[in-house]
Amino acid sequence: xxxxxxxxxxxxxxxxxxxxxxxxxxxxxxxxxxxxxxxxxxxxxxxxxxxxxxxxxxxxxxxxxxxxxxxxxxxxxxxxxxxxxxxxxxxxxxxxxxxxxxxxxxxxxxxxxxxxxxxxxxxxxxxxxxxxxxxxxxxxxxxxxxxxxxxxxxxxxxxxxxxxxxxxxxxxxxxxxxxxxxxxxxxxxxxxxxxxxxxxxxxxxxxxxxxxxxxxxxxxxxxxxxxxxxxxxxxxxxxxxxxxxxxxxxxxxxxxxxxxxxxxxxxxxxxxxxxxxxxxxxxxxxxxxxxxxxxxxxxxxxxxxxxxxxxxxxxxxxxxxxxxxxxxxxxxxxxxxxxxxxxxxxxxxxxxxxxxxxxxxxxxxxxxxxxxxxxxxxxxxxxxxxxxxxxxxxxxxxxxxxxxxxxxxxxxxxxxxxxxxxxxxxxxxxxxxxxx
Numbered sequence: 001x002x003x004x005x006x007x008x009x010x011x012x013x014x015x016x017x018x019x020x021x022x023x024x025x026x027x028x029x030x031x032x033x034x035x036x037x038x039x040x041x042x043x044x045x046x047x048x049x050x051x052x053x054x055x056x057x058x059x060x061x062x063x064x065x066x067x068x069x070x071x072x073x074x075x076x077x078x079x080x081x082x083x084x085x086x087x088x089x090x091x092x093x094x095x096x097x098x099x100x101x102x103x104x105x106x107x108x109x110x111x112x113x114x115x116x117x118x119x120x121x122x123x124x125x126x127x128x129x130x131x132x133x134x135x136x137x138x139x140x141x142x143x144x145x146x147x148x149x150x151x152x153x154x155x156x157x158x159x160x161x162x163x164x165x166x167x168x169x170x171x172x173x174x175x176x177x178x179x180x181x182x183x184x185x186x187x188x189x190x191x192x193x194x195x196x197x198x199x200x201x202x203x204x205x206x207x208x209x210x211x212x213x214x215x216x217x218x219x220x221x222x223x224x225x226x227x228x229x230x231x232x233x234x235x236x237x238x239x240x241x242x243x244x245x246x247x248x249x250x251x252x253x254x255x256x257x258x259x260x261x262x263x264x265x266x267x268x269x270x271x272x273x274x275x276x277x278x279x280x281x282x283x284x285x286x287x288x289x290x291x292x293x294x295x296x297x298x299x300x301x302x303x304x305x306x307x308x309x310x311x312x313x314x315x316x317x318x319x320x321x322x323x324x325x326x327x328x329x330x331x332x333x334x335x336x337x338x339x340x341x342x343x344x345x346x347x348x349x350x351x352x353x354x355x356x357x358x359x360x361x362x363x364x365x366x367x368x369x370x371x372x373x374x375x376x377x378x379x380x381x382x383x384x385x386x387x388x389x390x391x392x393x394x395x396x397x398x399x400x401x402x403x404x405x406x407x408x409x410x411x412x413x414x415x416x417x418x419x420x421x422x423x424x425x426x427x428x429x430x431x432x433x434x435x436x
Contacts, residue, residue: 118167121156139192154220161250172217178238196253200235214238225279257305259320262289269346284343292423295327313418
């Protein structure tokens, strides 16, 4: 027989929601609702619920209209009040609101869950990770064996290469072991799928030396001038001096034109030197093929690169033609204390002036100021170079202090029609015999 056929005494303890609900003649959810909203005298002990029949009777007598009909169709107890119907109506409205909120929440999660437009990409170890503008990861691709960003790898470049409203990622894939795998530039679409691939460099036989195709990416730029767009990528040989400067068609990755330089490229700038509305490409670096310290260099090329000239240059007849080419003199101290000089920065200054910073490693030692015809207007040594020169003199490494004559000699940058061998004796004689 059930508990209802033999009602418990006034001091009987009811254990659990099932017995409490049976005594009230309601469902268990309704009994819990009375406990939460109506003060039903139930005690919680160790996550279990208890009540005394006498307490429940007293609670019912206090307000016989305080209870509602059972949620699951039970008869309940006491008389129903006019509020019962209202509570049912409110229940229906609440259910509709709950459904609306759940639906809206699902839609919001769906919208927020969709990755946004490709905004930036970062190399993380051997992974390329793409993000939207909010910083949410869109996709990730793994490229085993690639160089780390700390090793000089060009940063991924995000740009709309075909102007279709979707950004792409240009990503250098240069191996930590270039002798095993030549470097490449990949173009990945906004979903991380490969669109095209450009392999750097090629094998060369120059002046009796063979150079294997072992190139690594060094610079990556997006260029625009006069309505034309190109991808500029510079790759250097992993062991020796040749550097490839390539202009690529953005949509297909095909080579438009290329220029080969006898030494590394360290600085790149696009400037309209002649005021015709078209920018020229300035490449600052080091010219040092073969043995020797070479010279800091500055090459100027048209965009796109001009067709090869008939005269032979260091790379034969196939190299693109420079508009102008400069070699900078090497201060005596960097012959006594051997160091490889380079153009480290090219800074446009106003409509007709350039600052060209020449240094060693990460240190700047000479600031050259040129007009747009590349004529030297001024040269200024940094304080660090002056101090080094004085220290070398005090130690007997050189036999003179820094003089006006030596400062004047640093102005003798030499212009060439094409890149020479910066280590050749002919170049050195030219610097020695140049007029101040």
